[in-house]
Amino acid sequence: MTFDGLDFLQLSITDIFDILLVAVLIFMTIRVVWGTSSMNIFLAIAFLFILSMIADAFHMDLTSSLMKTVLDVGLVALIIIFQPEIRHFLMTLGGRSTITRSGVALLNRIIGKTEKQMGSAYIKEIVEACGAMGADKTGALIVLPNKDPLTHIIETGDKVDARISQRLIMNIFFKNSPLHDGAMIIADERIVAARCTLPITDRTDIPAHYGMRHKAAIGISEESDASVIVVSEESGRISFVHGGQVETIGNLNRLTQLMGEMDDKGKEQNGHD
Numbered sequence: 001m002t003f004d005g006l007d008f009l010q011l012s013i014t015d016i017f018d019i020l021l022v023a024v025l026i027f028m029t030i031r032v033v034w035g036t037s038s039m040n041i042f043l044a045i046a047f048l049f050i051l052s053m054i055a056d057a058f059h060m061d062l063t064s065s066l067m068k069t070v071l072d073v074g075l076v077a078l079i080i081i082f083q084p085e086i087r088h089f090l091m092t093l094g095g096r097s098t099i100t101r102s103g104v105a106l107l108n109r110i111i112g113k114t115e116k117q118m119g120s121a122y123i124k125e126i127v128e129a130c131g132a133m134g135a136d137k138t139g140a141l142i143v144l145p146n147k148d149p150l151t152h153i154i155e156t157g158d159k160v161d162a163r164i165s166q167r168l169i170m171n172i173f174f175k176n177s178p179l180h181d182g183a184m185i186i187a188d189e190r191i192v193a194a195r196c197t198l199p200i201t202d203r204t205d206i207p208a209h210y211g212m213r214h215k216a217a218i219g220i221s222e223e224s225d226a227s228v229i230v231v232s233e234e235s236g237r238i239s240f241v242h243g244g245q246v247e248t249i250g251n252l253n254r255l256t257q258l259m260g261e262m263d264d265k266g267k268e269q270n271g272h273d
Contacts, residue, residue: 045071045074045078048067048070048071049071051063051067052064052067052071055067119189122164122189123256123259123260124256125164125165125166126142126164126169126229126259127252127259128166128252129169129170130229130231130238130255131238131252132166133169133170133173133231133236134231134232134237134238135236137232137234137235137236138170138173138174138175138231138233139173139175139180139231139232140173140184140213140229140230140231141182141183141184141198141213141216141230141231142183142184142186142228142229142230143183143185143186143196143220143226143227143228144227144259144262145187145224145225145226146224146225146226146227146262147225149187150185150187150224150226153183153196153198153220154185154192154196156196157182157183157193157194157195157196157197158179158195159192159193160179160184160191160192160193160194161190161192162190162191163189163190163191164186164189164190164191168191169191172184172191172194173231178195179194180195181195182194182195182196182197182198183195183196183198183216183220184196198217198219198220199216199219199220199223200212200216200219201215201216201219201222202219203218203244206218209235210246211232211233213230213231213232213233214230214232214239214241214246217230217239217241217246218241218246221242221243221244221245222244225243226242227241227242227258227259227262228242229255238252238255240258242262
């Protein structure tokens with residue numbers, strides 16, 4: 001039995017691939033907006049799009065033209081309104097993409113840029129500074145980038161470009177210092193910047209005793225491959241955050257171990273690039 005009216009359902013490999021690609025994009029978009037106020041707007045846009053397709057199928061020219069105009073103008077408006085959410089989505093996608101990181105590594109080789117790995121002496125300076133600040137209950141937020149340079153984060157703060165030292169780290173996070181509020185970025189064996197603004201995680205399962213420093217640390221670790229050290233101002237506890245996961249540090253030897261493992265992984269990745 002054949003159905004002449006269903007000839008349009010004859011699909012090629014290209015059509016199937018096209019449908020799968022659109023389905024993946026829709027799925028990724030739903031994951032980003034699920035549980036947020038943007039979900040209602042997404043559903044409204046989907047409804048208008050389906051209505052536009054129905055109007056096209058039944059040759060309702062006036063309705064079709066109106067829907068296309070609304071969608072075209074609405075798309076531009078949505079890009080402006082939801083610029084932060086779009087940037088968050090693209091940063092997450094690019095930061096976790098193996099293709100993107102491989103491209104950055106290839107570009108670094110072309111322009112002759114080499115990535116420095118943090119030596120044990122600098123790790124010791126950071127660990128001892130965190131230990132002293134924890135004992136004094138001085139709040140601190142230290143970001144250690146890996147492959148992602150975090151240029152957009154560095155630009156939100158004040159450039160420092162200084163040698164890593166325990167005294168300088170403690171002076172910057174001293175509560176009366178003008179640079180204490182925000183995150184410090186340490187990369188290429190230098191204190192690159194201070195007073196930087198980090199994105200706050202959207203997760204709702206964060207324990208209640210975690211403050212804004214922990215939420216900011218989780219946020220940047222979700223968007224990039226950076227590791228973050230947090231010193232709590234309330235309790236003096238030290239936490240190590242990577243990939244959205246928080247580990248409370250029981251002793252400074254554990255922090256030294258984690259930073260050493262991070263450094264070893266960086267060396268392995270550079271060796272494989």
